[in-house]
Amino acid sequence: MGKKYDHLFFDLDHTLWDFETNSRATLMDLYKELDLEGKANTNFDHFHHTYHHHNTIYWDRFRKGYINREELRWKRMWRTLVDFNLSDEALAKAMSERYLEILPTKTSLFPHCKELLTYLSEKSYPMHLITNGFEKTQQLKLKNSGIDHYFKEIITSEQAGIMKPHAAIFEYALNKAGTTAEKTIMVGDTLEVDMLGAINAGMDTAYFNPAEPPTAKIRPTYVLENLGELMRIL
Numbered sequence: 001m002g003k004k005y006d007h008l009f010f011d012l013d014h015t016l017w018d019f020e021t022n023s024r025a026t027l028m029d030l031y032k033e034l035d036l037e038g039k040a041n042t043n044f045d046h047f048h049h050t051y052h053h054h055n056t057i058y059w060d061r062f063r064k065g066y067i068n069r070e071e072l073r074w075k076r077m078w079r080t081l082v083d084f085n086l087s088d089e090a091l092a093k094a095m096s097e098r099y100l101e102i103l104p105t106k107t108s109l110f111p112h113c114k115e116l117l118t119y120l121s122e123k124s125y126p127m128h129l130i131t132n133g134f135e136k137t138q139q140l141k142l143k144n145s146g147i148d149h150y151f152k153e154i155i156t157s158e159q160a161g162i163m164k165p166h167a168a169i170f171e172y173a174l175n176k177a178g179t180t181a182e183k184t185i186m187v188g189d190t191l192e193v194d195m196l197g198a199i200n201a202g203m204d205t206a207y208f209n210p211a212e213p214p215t216a217k218i219r220p221t222y223v224l225e226n227l228g229e230l231m232r233i234l
């Protein structure tokens, strides 16, 4: 019985690991621990919304190479605090440190995630991750949420020295997995990052949890409503 794919590649954040839920829970911990309610004089939802807004902007700058990792980490906090008239660099740096400590201890995964990974490993698919997240953080997320053992190669942009959507990180990943693009598929949530990069590297693609619809330029092989649908394809 021939399988359509030899190797499967996954993104982690927002694809398997429910980043939104986990990040919100982490921020809630910070909000209580550092008395941000008192200091910023705002409710949690507003605080979270403001952080989310600035985080998106700073991540985009980081991805484009305008700022480094350290700057991304504390400046997203600092910029959030500024919106509440708190120009407190020390507090921003403390928040950044605690956020990075707490976040990878959170364990929410998307529905069907473990069921899918178990199904695929029973079918003997070698599975790998390609992530733009930070090495140490991603390793901890995988371990704490109990899915680390499913993956053979964990390719981070930190390790590859380049980020998705650059074709080089996909080529690096294919090389590390010991395969070529033809019989592989990339599962991910970001059109301009996971889908575009994998398409350019010559891989098939499965688009999950889409924040935006496919475009004429970026057409994933499959669009998934939920992770469970992959069990029908693979």
Ligand SMILES: [Mg+2]
Pocket (backbone or CB within 6 Å): 011, 012, 013, 014, 015, 188, 189, 190
């Ligand atoms: Mg993602």
